Amino acid sequence: MIKVGIVAYGIIPFTRDEQKIESILLKSAKNLFDNNPEINRDDIDAILVSTNNNSKYLAPILSEMVGIQPKIAHSIESLCNSGTNSIVSAYSYIASGLADMILISGAERNDSPGQILEWDNSRGEFKHPIFWASIFTKSYKRKFSISDEQLAMVSVKNHKQAKENPNALSQKTFTIRDVMNSKKLTDDIRMLDCSRPCTGSASILLASEKMAKKITDSSVWITGIGQKTTSAGFTKNTSFSSMESTKIAGYAALKMANHNIREIDVVEVHDAFSVCEPMALESLGFSKSGGGTSMIKELYETNNFKINPRGGLIGSGHPFGATGIAQTIEITQQLQSKAKNRQVDNAKIGLVHNMSAAATSSTVLILEK
Amino acid sequence: MSFESELLRGKFCIPECTVCKKIVWPPSEFCNHCLGQVSLKKGNFTGKIIEFSKQNEEYFCIVEFENTIRLMAKMLQIPKIGQIVKISKCGISNESYFFCVS
Numbered sequence: 001m002i003k004v005g006i007v008a009y010g011i012i013p014f015t016r017d018e019q020k021i022e023s024i025l026l027k028s029a030k031n032l033f034d035n036n037p038e039i040n041r042d043d044i045d046a047i048l049v050s051t052n053n054n055s056k057y058l059a060p061i062l063s064e065m066v067g068i069q070p071k072i073a074h075s076i077e078s079l080c081n082s083g084t085n086s087i088v089s090a091y092s093y094i095a096s097g098l099a100d101m102i103l104i105s106g107a108e109r110n111d112s113p114g115q116i117l118e119w120d121n122s123r124g125e126f127k128h129p130i131f132w133a134s135i136f137t138k139s140y141k142r143k144f145s146i147s148d149e150q151l152a153m154v155s156v157k158n159h160k161q162a163k164e165n166p167n168a169l170s171q172k173t174f175t176i177r178d179v180m181n182s183k184k185l186t187d188d189i190r191m192l193d194c195s196r197p198c199t200g201s202a203s204i205l206l207a208s209e210k211m212a213k214k215i216t217d218s219s220v221w222i223t224g225i226g227q228k229t230t231s232a233g234f235t236k237n238t239s240f241s242s243m244e245s246t247k248i249a250g251y252a253a254l255k256m257a258n259h260n261i262r263e264i265d266v267v268e269v270h271d272a273f274s275v276c277e278p279m280a281l282e283s284l285g286f287s288k289s290g291g292g293t294s295m296i297k298e299l300y301e302t303n304n305f306k307i308n309p310r311g312g313l314i315g316s317g318h319p320f321g322a323t324g325i326a327q328t329i330e331i332t333q334q335l336q337s338k339a340k341n342r343q344v345d346n347a348k349i350g351l352v353h354n355m356s357a358a359a360t361s362s363t364v365l366i367l368e369k
Numbered sequence: 370m371s372f373e374s375e376l377l378r379g380k381f382c383i384p385e386c387t388v389c390k391k392i393v394w395p396p397s398e399f400c401n402h403c404l405g406q407v408s409l410k411k412g413n414f415t416g417k418i419i420e421f422s423k424q425n426e427e428y429f430c431i432v433e434f435e436n437t438i439r440l441m442a443k444m445l446q447i448p449k450i451g452q453i454v455k456i457s458k459c460g461i462s463n464e465s466y467f468f469c470v471s
Contacts, residue, residue: 121466122395124441126429131441134422135431142420142450187423233395235431235439240420 001095003209005219006367008036009329014169014200014317016110021053025107026065028201028322032103033066039205039215046072046099050086050106051321052079052114062105072099079114079356080272082106083202083324084363088225090206100211106326107201108319115197115320117357122235130185130194132234132358133273137188139240140275144290148188151293152179154274155192155314157300162311164341167326169198169317179274193274195312200319202326220332224257224366226250234358243359246283250353250364257349257366261285264366265347266305266334268327270355271312280353281307284364309334309342324354328365335369372396372409376466381456382409383435394438416470418444418452430454432470442468 010032012024033039047070049058059073072093076086083106090102108114116127123131140146156176162168174182174192182192212219226249230236238244254260261284269284271277278292286307287295299307310316310330313323331350333339352365373396375382384396388405400407414434421430421444428444432454444454454470461467 118464120395122438122440124429125443125462125465125467126441127465131422131429134424134429135420135441138422139420185424235441240431 002097003221004091004094004206005209005212005221006204006328006332007207007212007215007219008032008039008205009203009332010035011167011202011326011329012200013167014198014319017199019109019199021051021055021058021107021109022061022065024199024201025049025058025062025105028107028203029062029066029103029105032203032205041066041068043211044068044070044101044103046070046090046093046102048086048090048102048104049075050082050104050325051075051108052077052082052112053107053109053321054113078361079117080270080320081324081354081356081361081363082321084328084352084354084365087204087206087324087328087365088227088363091222091225094206094208101205101207103203103205104325105201105203106322106324108199108321110197110199112197112320117232120233122233129272130189133275134186134188135240136279136358137273137275140279143241146290146293148180149176151193151274152176153293153297153300154271154277155179157296158271158308158312158315161305161309161342162315165310165316168311168315169196170311170315189273195272195314195318198317198319200317200322202322202329204325204328218336220335220367220369222365223368224253224259226252226256226364227362229361231360232357234360237358237360241279242289243279243283243355243362245359245362246280246353246355246364249362250284253364253366259349259366264349264351266309266331266344266350267307267353268330269308269312269353271308271314272318274314277308277312284351284353305342305344309339309344324352324363327352327354328367331367335367370409373461375409376459377461379458379460380411381414381459381468382411383414383438385410392435392437413455415453415455418448418450418454420450421448430470440468442470444470446471
């Protein structure tokens with residue numbers, strides 16, 4: 001199988017602004033090309049667009065806007081993990097020899113239709129994500145005797161880390177008391193426990209080893225991929241206090257990369273809500289069951305940015321189609337020692353965890369220098 | 370007669386495969402195990418509270434029926450984990466199913 005590397009990336013600040021989807025797609029792609037003038041756009045033979053936006057034919061539109069006539073151009077949608085699904089698709093095209101270099105651009109507007117999964121009628125009238133998150137939170141707190149204050153530390157840590165990320169939606173820090181006093185959405189979820197839908201875009205360029213080596217000597221390689229979809233409906237989850245799809249995807253990705261979880265230096269996990277971060281850390285094996293919040297507290301107190309250095313979804317904002325790509329860019333920057341104030345020392349191996357619809361589907365990537 | 374037409378009449382039925390007898394949930398025209406035709410089982414079913422939370426004065430619960438079907442339902446009284454409940458009201462509103470249990 002052909003080795004696949006990340007050779008360039010572009011990203012724009014995440015905002016609450018109203019912008020056309022085509023415009024924000026173009027802006028992150030332009031940022032990629034502006035930062036990497038050595039790239040010959042004629043060498044790009046596929047363009048993939050990751051979004052939940054209802055606009056049609058976005059990959060050919062982006063192709064035309066950046067002056068490329070690719071062999072392959074199409075959109076990919078899988079709610080919140082559209083971004084890493086697009087990266088996996090691009091990886092497959094390159095690994096199989098169907099393409100040599102692929103531009104993947106993810107974008108979302110703050111009014112994205114990806115927030116509500118209309119099909120899932122097993123949720124009854126409770127289709128907004130705060131309801132599955134409340135059930136996860138209540139179940140997790142009950143099973144492991146965890147308090148709201150312990151979970152609030154996730155938001156405190158990730159907002160603090162987002163302050164070092166110039167592209168993050170939030171540039172404010174909060175205390176545990178601030179999180180506890182923020183607007184109560186349900187008995188188990190407060191406003192500051194939530195990632196916020198927003199407008200944002202991120203682009204990444206993948207290439208075969210042969211092509212990558214022509215462009216840069218600092219490629220980051222995708223060495224492990226794991227994916228699992230257990231269902232589409234939230235109520236089919238076998239547990240509401242752990243993530244089954246994440247366990248399976250994480251195991252598969254580490255096996256493919258021939259690493260174990262202790263070797264991972266830096267991590268992006270899908271903290272759509274506070275409770276998701278400890279659940280993901282436990283399901284991936286970074287912590288024993290119920291121990292995720294203790295790990296998060298220790299990381300915060302020691303100013304260790306290992307988990308969600310860019311501020312996670314809670315601090316950075318969550319433009320669904322761009323999130324998985326932004327997470328992958330962060331780990332790439334970390335492995336290239338380009339993460340500035342967010343830099344985790346001596347990071348050699350990184351992990352990206354991106355999931356959708358109450359962890360019914362998860363993607364895990366392992367990246368290496 | 371479909372699950373939704375019955376639900377519109379305020380009746381909760383259990384979709385079951387006519388071939389392998391597996392319960393099919395969420396409701397579908399065909400069984401997701403053997404792809405057989407699905408029919409509806411009528412009855413006054415009891416469910417069990419699996420988990421719950423609260424928004425304003427209303428509780429929302431995960432309720433399990435027949436050890437298989439799980440749905441989210443509204444409840445006005447304080448729920449207890451493991452409590453046995455029945456559907457007191459159900460239907461379709463604004464294109465979404467709704468269920469109340471007591």
